[in-house]
Amino acid sequence: MANTETTTSFVPGQVPGNPLEKIALSLSGGGYRAASFHLGGMAYLNHLQYNKLPLLQKVEMISTVSGGTIPGVVYTLMLQNGKSFEQCYQFLIQKLGTIDLVAGGLEMLNPESELKNKCKAKNLINAFAEQYDEHFTGGATLKALDQMKGHLKSVVFNATEFSNAINFRFRNPDSHLKTGNDAFRIPKETAKEIKLSDIIASSSCFPGGFEPLLWPDDYIHEAAPMLEQIKTENQKQHITPTGIMDGGIYDNQGVESIMMYKGGMKIPYFDLVIVSDVASPDMSAYAPFIEKPKTGDWKSLTLNQIRAKGKSMIKKIDLYLVLACILSLLLPLLWGYSDSIFTGVCLAFSLIAIILFCIKIKITKSAKSRYEQVKREAFELIPAFYFEKLSKLKLGELSFHRAEPLLVNRAKSLMTLLSVIFLKVIRRLNYKRLYEHPNYDFRRSTTLIKELTEKDWKAKHPKSDYTQEIGTKLKEVVEQASEFGTTLWFTEDEKLAKMLQLLVVTGQATMCYNIKVYLEELTAVAKEDEVANGFDNLADSTKKEILRTLEMCKADWEHFKSDPNFLYLKLET
Numbered sequence: 001m002a003n004t005e006t007t008t009s010f011v012p013g014q015v016p017g018n019p020l021e022k023i024a025l026s027l028s029g030g031g032y033r034a035a036s037f038h039l040g041g042m043a044y045l046n047h048l049q050y051n052k053l054p055l056l057q058k059v060e061m062i063s064t065v066s067g068g069t070i071p072g073v074v075y076t077l078m079l080q081n082g083k084s085f086e087q088c089y090q091f092l093i094q095k096l097g098t099i100d101l102v103a104g105g106l107e108m109l110n111p112e113s114e115l116k117n118k119c120k121a122k123n124l125i126n127a128f129a130e131q132y133d134e135h136f137t138g139g140a141t142l143k144a145l146d147q148m149k150g151h152l153k154s155v156v157f158n159a160t161e162f163s164n165a166i167n168f169r170f171r172n173p174d175s176h177l178k179t180g181n182d183a184f185r186i187p188k189e190t191a192k193e194i195k196l197s198d199i200i201a202s203s204s205c206f207p208g209g210f211e212p213l214l215w216p217d218d219y220i221h222e223a224a225p226m227l228e229q230i231k232t233e234n235q236k237q238h239i240t241p242t243g244i245m246d247g248g249i250y251d252n253q254g255v256e257s258i259m260m261y262k263g264g265m266k267i268p269y270f271d272l273v274i275v276s277d278v279a280s281p282d283m284s285a286y287a288p289f290i291e292k293p294k295t296g297d298w299k300s301l302t303l304n305q306i307r308a309k310g311k312s313m314i315k316k317i318d319l320y321l322v323l324a325c326i327l328s329l330l331l332p333l334l335w336g337y338s339d340s341i342f343t344g345v346c347l348a349f350s351l352i353a354i355i356l357f358c359i360k361i362k363i364t365k366s367a368k369s370r371y372e373q374v375k376r377e378a379f380e381l382i383p384a385f386y387f388e389k390l391s392k393l394k395l396g397e398l399s400f401h402r403a404e405p406l407l408v409n410r411a412k413s414l415m416t417l418l419s420v421i422f423l424k425v426i427r428r429l430n431y432k433r434l435y436e437h438p439n440y441d442f443r444r445s446t447t448l449i450k451e452l453t454e455k456d457w458k459a460k461h462p463k464s465d466y467t468q469e470i471g472t473k474l475k476e477v478v479e480q481a482s483e484f485g486t487t488l489w490f491t492e493d494e495k496l497a498k499m500l501q502l503l504v505v506t507g508q509a510t511m512c513y514n515i516k517v518y519l520e521e522l523t524a525v526a527k528e529d530e531v532a533n534g535f536d537n538l539a540d541s542t543k544k545e546i547l548r549t550l551e552m553c554k555a556d557w558e559h560f561k562s563d564p565n566f567l568y569l570k571l572e573t
Contacts, residue, residue, distance in 0.1 A: 014533060026258055029065040030066065037449050038278075041507040065253065097495070126201070157169070161242050184215070212244055213243070215241060253431070258270065273445070274514075275434070328346045449482055
């Protein structure tokens, strides 16, 4: 569906005709850190007023990824059930602060435990899905989001499918677009059967930590006949189930789903796109493992030396067992094999030596057989080309201290690529689409979890006074919050340190700051060498409301600097 804004009213690089009227909000991935930070950002949008309504009421679309899908799904569901944001906020504060998903998930994998949904495979991601179902979504499916109520018109919960390496989008059923993607288009009525808990699990199913959910097998439950039918048809046609994993693999900010909404790349549908992001563009430099000089310990041994020592040890064991057996048989000759306790002990000892010798032979034979089997299987997997090249390397003469950096540096670089570089490249590409596209000038605002820390602030504002601009009280909050990792739990120490509160407050303050900056850019007077941004051409009533919201935002920012917890404590009561 095309945007209703016509080409005559849309002017690239100019302020939209009705700023703040149609807003899209994207919530990035990042576990409980993301869920808590985004909740804080949403809380501030609900606090700030525009046209006598909370600014959150102007959000028409939410696009979420991974940890951001937790508040996204819960808020959307509670909104459809007639709940207020304040009720959603209190619910999530309680759940995030008390539920350890990892501990609960691992406990469900014990042999004596069973998943409630017998249709699911017993694995960690499905254990998490059942916890989301129990604690966050109460058994609800996408059907609960049909015929959206309230200010939201579209929600997209992003995942990635592993058959075509593209985005897999779960949408509200009355959206003009279907759930899935071009390869897997899920009909509206079928999509209504998908549990919201499985959607959260799919979106937050990060590689390494979890195995993929299988479509449609792991989405089937007792009240899902159409999903069951898809599985039956796939089996008849010998179609392999499709793996569904973390949305961050494809787009960790959920920006693409917003920019593609109603042809938004040509003419943006939204007046403002707010990106709430806990990912950082920074990364630690790769630190190679340096080969250490030989020290005479076991690392100085080569594979050949270890093999030789092993053979020597086995021969000694054989010799000792044989000698023990012979000695045990000959020793009773000293007392003529008389019927005595000493004769019994010697004969028993010789029998034990013989049994141990036989066990050793059996174990050695079995180990050699297993080794040869594994070796054959490995050789079948690795092309002969590589063995031909590897034959040039005398592996048997390579010591551990020499091999260690060869192996460790490859492993470290691979992990860095998969867990850091890959995601940051994707992040930059998506931000580039949003921030370098002239159609989105004055239509974008980004809230980053680290941007108010001293390091990030000074990098962006080298000439400003950080202490005066941010304040010592707010600095303490954001510095602590920004160090929290990507987890799905809060440890006891973190609970004592009120990490959840620190993250929520950081989200509130950072959202306030960025909305302030955005409104200041809208209302800025053009300098002599600049082209006016079009704000003066807006209706007087619109300009008046924007300036009123800006003044409120400025006052809130000063309040955050002097008392960072003021909004958190207000919502707590």
